[in-house]
Amino acid sequence: MNNNIYHHFHPDEREFVERAAEWVENAARYHEQKLTDFLDPRQSYILSTLVAREPDVQVRLEGGSEHAERRRAIIAPDYLDLSSEDMQMEVLMITPEGQKYTELEHGDYMGSILGLGLKRDKIGDIHVLDDGCHIVVASEVSSYLNLHMNQVHRLHVMTELLPIYQLRSAQPELQTMELSVASLRLDGIASDVYRLSRSKILVPIKAGRCKVNWKPEEDPSHPLKEGDMVSVQGLGRFRVLELEGITKKGRYRLKIGKFV
DSSP: OOGGGGGGSOGGGHHHHHHHHHHHHHHHHHOOOEEEEEEOHHHHHHHHHHHHTOTTEEEEEEOSSTTOSSEEEEEEETTSOOTTOOOOEEEEEEEEOSSOGGGOOHHHHHHHHHTTTOOGGGEEEEEEETTEEEEEEEHHHHHHHHHHOOEETTEEEEEEEEEGGGOOOOOOOEEEEEEEESSOBHHHHHHHHTTOOHHHHHHHHHTTOEEETTEEOOOTTOBOOTTOEEEETTTEEEEEEEEEEEOTTSOEEEEEEEEO
């Protein structure tokens, strides 16, 4: 692969760029077909960018629902019909026992899965519902999860495997907040959203634990814009929903959606 391609991506992404480039090259040169683990939106973008540079290769991305964030990809020669390919995804339905299941959140389910020793790459979107949870999982780990997942945050749970077409998807809940900020700098907006001092929010940003649109961002002065998704490890994530205007004193009025 042309080394110039690396200039378009963050150094932390180089390992994935190399793997994705190899998948694309194998499809073009050796007519190989590759089914990936679940990719986050940034990885999907990188892969799609590399595929677009190779006219003889195609990619199909699926995550179980129309607005899926995490998706599996099939990379293949362009002459194959991928529409009927099995993406090897199932739904792990989790039903907590008792009356306290409404207290369970996305992070509780994720923590229980990772606690079983599984990698995040094998898990798609987690849909928290009124009566439990539907989790998109790779078929190769579905039986293991169904067998061993019996507790979420100290609550006993029952599980069942469903075909992917029975997925009940849930839109993430956003807590909206209005901010007035002196600039659109990442550190200033993030400190207000997470209610931390500027000095404290600088620590995770400079340590590489912050992502903007799923891309690592270590520059505290990085300007945010409408639609940007920001995540800080351990603090959650938020989206810049709207730039509502500028006050008479020159401050920016923003509408933020914080994922809860």
